[in-house]
Amino acid sequence: xxxxxxxxxxxxxxxxxxxxxxxxxxxxxxxxxxxxxxxxxxxxxxxxxxxxxxxxxxxxxxxxxxxxxxxxxxxxxxxxxxxxxxxxxxxxxxxxxxxxxxxxxxxxxxx
Amino acid sequence: xxxxxxxxxxxxxxxxxxxxxxxxxxxxxxxxxxxxxxxxxxxxxxxxxxxxxxxxxxxxxxxxxxxxxxxxxxxxxxxxxxxxxxxxxxxxxxxxxxxxxxxxxxxxxxx
Numbered sequence: 001x002x003x004x005x006x007x008x009x010x011x012x013x014x015x016x017x018x019x020x021x022x023x024x025x026x027x028x029x030x031x032x033x034x035x036x037x038x039x040x041x042x043x044x045x046x047x048x049x050x051x052x053x054x055x056x057x058x059x060x061x062x063x064x065x066x067x068x069x070x071x072x073x074x075x076x077x078x079x080x081x082x083x084x085x086x087x088x089x090x091x092x093x094x095x096x097x098x099x100x101x102x103x104x105x106x107x108x109x110x111x
Numbered sequence: 112x113x114x115x116x117x118x119x120x121x122x123x124x125x126x127x128x129x130x131x132x133x134x135x136x137x138x139x140x141x142x143x144x145x146x147x148x149x150x151x152x153x154x155x156x157x158x159x160x161x162x163x164x165x166x167x168x169x170x171x172x173x174x175x176x177x178x179x180x181x182x183x184x185x186x187x188x189x190x191x192x193x194x195x196x197x198x199x200x201x202x203x204x205x206x207x208x209x210x211x212x213x214x215x216x217x218x219x220x221x222x
Contacts, residue, residue, distance in 0.1 A: 034210055043117075043201055043213035044154075051208075089153070091211075097142040097161045099203075099211055103153035 002027045006090045006102030013080055013109050021075040021105045023064075023090035031092040033057075033066055033073040038087040038104070047075075047088070080109045113138050117202050117214035123222045124189065124196060132187045132217045134202035143185035144203040144211065147171060154201065160185055189219065197221050 007022040025031065032051045036044040048057030053068035062077045073090060090102040115136040124130045134143065142161050146154040156169030160179040174193025179185055185204075189196045199218050205211040 032208060032210075036213075041216070041218075043215045044203075044211075045213070046210045049210055093205075093208065093211075097159065097205075097207060099144065099156075099205070101154045106151075 002031065002092060002094050002098065002100045004090050004092055004100050004102040006088075007105055008103065010106040010108060013107070015081060015109055015111055016079045017109075019075070019077045019080045019084070019107065021088055021090075021107070023073045023075065023102060025071050025073065025090075025092050025100075027071075027092060027094055029094045031094045033064070034091040034093070035062070035064055035073070035075050036089040036091060036101075038089065040086075044089060080107075082109050082111050085109045115202060115204050115212050115214045117200075117217050119217060120215065122217055122219045124219060125222060127191045129188055129190050130219065132189070132200055132202075132219070134185045134187065134214060135183055136185075136204040136212070137183060138204055138212060139182070140204035140206050140212070141182070142205050142207065143179070144205075145169075145175075145177065145185070145187045146201045146203065148199040148201060148216075157187065157200075 003026045034049045035047040037047045038044045048059040050057040050066035056065045064075045087104045089104045118133045144159040145157040155171050158177045160166035176188045202214045203211040
């Protein structure tokens with residue numbers, strides 16, 4: 001079945017550092033890929049998405065490119081801020097209604 | 112405003128008691144989901160529903176029950192058969208193939 005594997009954390013960075021969170025997937029079809037962010041005590045919010053190969057999703061300085069050849073959707077941000085401290089989830093949906101999530105990566109940014 | 116609403120935000124359950132968590136959406140989405148999140152853990156799927164009067168078990172359905180009598184509503188009952196119910200519960204909805212929208216979550220604690 002479909003699955004998502006993402007880099008384990010926690011990840012601790014200094015402000016203005018470069019952030020990368022790796023995400024790879026297994027799917028039988030042509031899934032849509034998502035990155036969600038969760039702040040403490042809250043639900044998940046969509047950060048960005050890509051629906052087909054070579055699409056690049058971007059939002060709030062974060063980017064991720066849908067790479068079909070490597071089945072990857074790595075999240076990157078060039079210069080993180082303290083406010084980026086959160087848990088990040090990679091997810092995919094295939095042709096049906098199922099959603100598959102990675103285990104989540106906790107990111108802490110220190111001033 | 113359109114959105115997905117979970118209530119209550121905090122819920123306390125006594126041993127042997129059933130409790131029901133509410134989830135309502137006014138986004139006209141077909142699919143709705145319930146996830147469980149334990150501290151430092153990812154999301155685990157409890158139940159999902161693609162259409163009114165139909166739902167499927169997820170990975171950890173034992174000790175939980177749901178109903179989908181209306182498109183807008185997908186309540187989750189945590190029964191006394193669930194031996195370790197303390198967790199953060201997240202409800203989501205989505206149209207087919209698109210991103211999911213999450214509620215703010217309900218934190219359930221056994222007292």
